Amino acid sequence: MNNDKPTAFSVPVVDISAYVQDGTPAEREKVAKAMDDACSTVGFIQVTGHGIDDSVTDGLASAMDDFFGLDLESKKGYKVEGANRGYTAPKTESLSLSAGVEAASRMNDFFEAYNVGVEARSFTDLDLDEGDYGVNVWPQIEGYRDRVQTYFAEASRVAYTLTSIFADALGLESDFFDRITDHSIDVLRMNNYALPPGTEVTLDGDLTGMGEHTDFGIVTVLWADQVRGLQVLGRDGAWNDVSPADGALLINLGDLTARLTNDRWMSTLHRVKPPVVNGTIERRRSAAFFRDGNADAVISTLPSHLEYDNGMAYEPILVTDHIAAKLAGSRGGKLNAAAVREAARLREAATR
Numbered sequence: 418m419n420n421d422k423p424t425a426f427s428v429p430v431v432d433i434s435a436y437v438q439d440g441t442p443a444e445r446e447k448v449a450k451a452m453d454d455a456c457s458t459v460g461f462i463q464v465t466g467h468g469i470d471d472s473v474t475d476g477l478a479s480a481m482d483d484f485f486g487l488d489l490e491s492k493k494g495y496k497v498e499g500a501n502r503g504y505t506a507p508k509t510e511s512l513s514l515s516a517g518v519e520a521a522s523r524m525n526d527f528f529e530a531y532n533v534g535v536e537a538r539s540f541t542d543l544d545l546d547e548g549d550y551g552v553n554v555w556p557q558i559e560g561y562r563d564r565v566q567t568y569f570a571e572a573s574r575v576a577y578t579l580t581s582i583f584a585d586a587l588g589l590e591s592d593f594f595d596r597i598t599d600h601s602i603d604v605l606r607m608n609n610y611a612l613p614p615g616t617e618v619t620l621d622g623d624l625t626g627m628g629e630h631t632d633f634g635i636v637t638v639l640w641a642d643q644v645r646g647l648q649v650l651g652r653d654g655a656w657n658d659v660s661p662a663d664g665a666l667l668i669n670l671g672d673l674t675a676r677l678t679n680d681r682w683m684s685t686l687h688r689v690k691p692p693v694v695n696g697t698i699e700r701r702r703s704a705a706f707f708r709d710g711n712a713d714a715v716i717s718t719l720p721s722h723l724e725y726d727n728g729m730a731y732e733p734i735l736v737t738d739h740i741a742a743k744l745a746g747s748r749g750g751k752l753n754a755a756a757v758r759e760a761a762r763l764r765e766a767a768t769r
């Protein structure tokens with residue numbers, strides 16, 4: 418069976434304006450219900466009514482173009498060893514290792530990325546470890562930092578709105594997520610999928626833009642341009658193309674939310690395979706804002722979800738330990754043996 422065949426798969430659209438603005442309790446209840454359905458059936462959602470102005474996303478896209486347009490040597494000047502920050506050159510990461518499987522092609526992913534995020538030092542009243550968060554480096558490009566930080570603040574606001582909706586949808590106290598995300602490890606990974614000019618490609622089968630993986634944390638707010646490439650693993654085990662509708666943001670759940678809900682809400686496997694057009698790949702851009710949770714928070718399955726999935730609950734896990742094991746896979750080349758459930762789903766998809 419061909420895994421790449423399009424199927425009748427669709428990503429639910431949820432309009433969150435009742436939470437962004439002052440919606441009535443009844444309007445909010447409808448949103449929370451739609452979110453619960455989407456999170457328990459697909460794990461990827463198109464979000465409209467988020468309130469991020471086009472000028473802000475245009476600013477982000479232009480900042481990304483300015484940086485990725487530099488020559489490789491200049492970009493490499495912004496590499497940061499041992500932290501999830503700065504420039505990642507093509508083929509230095511392998512996301513599938515974070516999900517516990519070797520890539521079929523044994524080739525690292527060809528995306529390049531630039532990461533910025535929340536720093537421990539911004540919480541002056543807390544004694545946090547800088548190593549759990551990371552320290553930003555900023556390219557010497559006029560207005561880059563402003564444009565990226567403006568988008569970052571907006572993505573953070575949307576992530577906050579989303580976790581308020583999650584609390585209602587899961588029947589939790591309204592401050593449940595605030596308690597585990599009020600000094601969250603948040604990272605914005607700006608991704609560029611492009612091959613160096615002149616690289617000829619004949620087949621796209623073995624080219625991995627970004628290997629199959631689940632996101633690590635609580636929720637991801639994903640801005641992507643409309644070039645094809647993102648594929649999501651459906652419940653039926655087939656890979657499905659996904660691209661955002663005009664003005665919509667994609668959101669998806671990470672492993673920590675799957676742990677909270679004992680997999681009733683899905684941390685969906687996804688990967689990127691940009692299309693090959695006229696012998697080269699079509700350039701594609703995305704920016705993933707990850708809300709990973711407080712480094713010192715312990716994530717345990719919610720009592721209301723312990724019986725889901727035959728009573729097989731996850732062990733409680735410290736956020737920083739979980740993220741470190743995932744990063745050791747994607748950035749450190751070390752197979753993540755703890756990703757048992759993700760690896761099993763991937764192996765099953767590979768047999769189809």
Ligand SMILES: O=C(O)CCC(=O)C(=O)O
Pocket residue numbers: 606608627632639641647687689702703704705
């Ligand atoms: O490029 C995309 O659309 C997805 C990126 C992604 O999955 C990630 O950065 O974790």
Ligand SMILES: [Fe+2]
Pocket residue numbers: 630631632687705
């Ligand atoms: Fe991802």
